Structures are given as structure tokens and as C-alpha cells.
Amino acid sequence: MTSAPQHPSLVGPHDEGDAHRSGFACLVGRPNVGKSTLTNALVGEKVAIMSARPQTTRHTIRGIVHRDDAQLVLVDTPGLHRPRTLLGERLNALVQDTLGEVDVVAFCLPADQKIGPGDRYIASQLAPLMEGRRAVPVVAVVTKSDLVDRGRLAEHLMAVDELARSLDRDWSAIVPVSARDGYQVDELTDVLVAHLPAGPALYPGGELTDEPEQVMVAELVREAALEGVRDELPHSLAVVVDEIVEREGSGDAAKGRPPLLDVRVNLFVERDSQKAIVIGKGGSRLREVGTNAREGIEKLLGTRVYLDLHVKVAKDWQRDPKQLQRLGF
Numbered sequence: 001m002t003s004a005p006q007h008p009s010l011v012g013p014h015d016e017g018d019a020h021r022s023g024f025a026c027l028v029g030r031p032n033v034g035k036s037t038l039t040n041a042l043v044g045e046k047v048a049i050m051s052a053r054p055q056t057t058r059h060t061i062r063g064i065v066h067r068d069d070a071q072l073v074l075v076d077t078p079g080l081h082r083p084r085t086l087l088g089e090r091l092n093a094l095v096q097d098t099l100g101e102v103d104v105v106a107f108c109l110p111a112d113q114k115i116g117p118g119d120r121y122i123a124s125q126l127a128p129l130m131e132g133r134r135a136v137p138v139v140a141v142v143t144k145s146d147l148v149d150r151g152r153l154a155e156h157l158m159a160v161d162e163l164a165r166s167l168d169r170d171w172s173a174i175v176p177v178s179a180r181d182g183y184q185v186d187e188l189t190d191v192l193v194a195h196l197p198a199g200p201a202l203y204p205g206g207e208l209t210d211e212p213e214q215v216m217v218a219e220l221v222r223e224a225a226l227e228g229v230r231d232e233l234p235h236s237l238a239v240v241v242d243e244i245v246e247r248e249g250s251g252d253a254a255k256g257r258p259p260l261l262d263v264r265v266n267l268f269v270e271r272d273s274q275k276a277i278v279i280g281k282g283g284s285r286l287r288e289v290g291t292n293a294r295e296g297i298e299k300l301l302g303t304r305v306y307l308d309l310h311v312k313v314a315k316d317w318q319r320d321p322k323q324l325q326r327l328g329f
């Protein structure tokens with residue numbers, strides 16, 4: 001008796017239909033629909049910063065799904081929303097640019113919420129991308145399926161189908177998933193991979209993300225700085241990493257002592273009153289922010305970190321194009 005190979009895809013030559021595929025997928029959807037959680041479930045490790053509150057994902061964070069037969073690069077976009085400030089407009093422009101370049105778009109609609117104006121707005125933005133010679137396929141992903149029973153899920157799937165029809169389009173597929181339970185996450189990967197062109201891996205093996213370390217460090221500091229004061233500083237905080245440098249002579253490979261990194265970070269707020277909130281009485285809050293953020297940064301970079309935080313006031317940075325550029329938006 002012969003036993004089946006454990007990894008069939010590793011054994012034997014690929015025939016034509018089995019060619020290695022690689023490319024980009026972009027997750028879009030209203031804030032809080034589960035894009036970051038789904039990215040993490042697909043990639044299998046925590047790469048994007050998650051939050052119970054909407055709109056913390058400001059940067060395009062990519063995770064990479066490595067398989068023997070494919071490499072899928074995921075782009076987790078900031079929530080596509082109606083622009084209110086210049087920053088909002090920039091984010092939307094960024095989203096549109098990203099969408100035009102990817103091989104497939106995954107449009108996330110949560111199972112536990114009726115389709116609303118926000119979803120319709122995004123669908124209307126996607127519609128033009130879905131036609132013409134360079135049409136981008138859009139897969140409708142029904143997230144958080146674990147929160148509803150089968151009957152409601154079936155109803156929701158029909159409503160999602162109807163949403164495309166109302167725009168005279170068709171989704172390439174409709175896939176219900178639960179990132180929490182892992183339900184159909186692999187199936188979704190299969191569906192997305194099927195839309196990628198044949199090609200070699202775009203990024204080397206073990207690499208999980210091509211997001212510059214600096215952006216991820218900034219996200220960790222931003223998360224820690226907003227903890228507990230989001231209502232007071234909703235969108236008024238920008239975080240920029242000034243430098244990450246290894247302290248000379250700090251590491252000793254022979255003794256297994258990792259080097260110490262000096263990480264210098266600027267936090268920009270819009271008003272003096274906000275600066276006071278971030279710093280706290282006698283600097284107590286800022287110290288706490290530093291401790292919490294440092295823990296995450298040490299995990300991310302895999303070494304000891306000395307975190308140096310500076311809070312600065314940059315008036316009305318959200319509305320000023322020059323300031324925005326300086327802050328990396």
C-alpha cells in the first residue's frame with residue numbers, strides 16, 4: 001500500500017493549470033467591518049493593528065499569504081468613507097489608486113448589519129472599476145458570519161447579490177467568512193488566488209509584511225497614545241518615527257545579548273490642550289503610553305528598545321497640505 005504524500009503540491013511537476021500565481025488583493029469596506037481581523041486570519045499572524053473603534057487603520061498595511069502554489073499580497077486600506085477633511089480626501093484618493101492596481105478586490109460587508117448607505121457608497125465607487133478592458137474582479141466577502149444564524153445569513157447573501165445587481169454589475173463571488181472562527185478563511189484565499197496571474201513569488205519566503213518597520217512602530221505608538229482618550233483626540237493625533245538606531249556597543253552576540261535600539265518618535269497634536277492630555281499630570285500618561293508601546297515594539301523588532309517620545313503641537317495639521325506632507329500623508 002502506498003501512502004498519500006503529505007504535501008501533494010510539493011510533489012511532482014506542476015502542469016500548466018497548476019502554475020504558481022502571485023499578485024495583490026485589496027480589502028475594502030466601511031470602518032469596523034473586520035478588515036484588519038480578516039487580514040490577520042488570512043496571513044495567520046498579527047500584522048495589522050486591530051481596534052474595536054473605527055478608523056484606526058490609516059496606512060496601507062500589507063500582509064503576505066505564502067502558499068506552495070501562490071503568493072497573495074494583501075493590502076488593507078483605510079476605511080473608504082465620504083471625505084470630510086483634506087485628510088479624508090487624501091485617504092480616499094489613496095484607496096482609489098490602490099484599487100486600480102490590484103488583481104482582485106475583496107469588498108467586506110458584515111453579516112450582522114443590514115446593507116446601509118456607507119456600503120452603497122463604496123459599491124458605487126467600485127462599480128466603475130468592475131467594467132471595461134482592465135476590469136478588476138470584486139469578491140463580496142460577508143464578514144462576521146458567526147454572529148448570525150443560517151436564515152439571516154442566507155437573507156444577507158441575497159441582499160449582497162442584489163446590491164451588485166442594483167448597479168448592473170456582478171460580484172465575482174460571494175463568500176461568507178468568520179475571521180474569529182476561521183470559517184471559510186482558506187476558501188476565501190482560494191477564491192482570491194484564482195484571480196491572480198501566473199508568476200513567481202514577489203517577496204522572499206519568511207517575510208510576512210513589507211510594511212516599513214517605521215510605519216508599524218508609528219501605528220503601535222498611535223494605538224497606545226489613543227487608548228482611553230479617543231473621544232478627546234479622535235483624529236487629531238499623527239505619529240511620526242524620527243529614527244530607529246542601534247546603540248553602539250549595546251549588543252553582545254557571544255553572550256546572546258540582543259542590541260538596544262533607540263527609537264525616537266514624534267507625536268503631533270493640533271492644540272496645546274491636546275498636548276496636555278497626551279502628556280498627563282507630571283508626564284504620567286506619556287510614561288504609560290511609552291511603556292505600553294515599547295512592549296509591542298520590542299515584540300515587533302525582536303530586540304530591546306529605548307523609546308523616546310516627544311509631543312509637539314502642529315496647528316490644524318489635518319487641513320494643511322504642507323503639514324500633511326511633512327507628517328507622511
Ligand SMILES: Nc1nc2c(ncn2[C@@H]2O[C@H](COP(=O)(O)OP(=O)(O)OP(=O)(O)O)[C@@H](O)[C@H]2O)c(=O)[nH]1
Nearest residue numbers: 031032033034035036037051054055057144179180
Ligand atoms: N464576531 C466576530 N467579530 C469580528 C470578526 N472579525 C472582526 N470582528 C470584530 O469587529 C471589530 C472590528 O474589526 P477590525 O478588524 O478592527 O475592523 P476593520 O474593518 O479593520 O476596522 P477599521 O480599521 O476601522 O477600518 C473588532 O472588534 C473585531 O474583534 C468576526 O469574524 N467575528
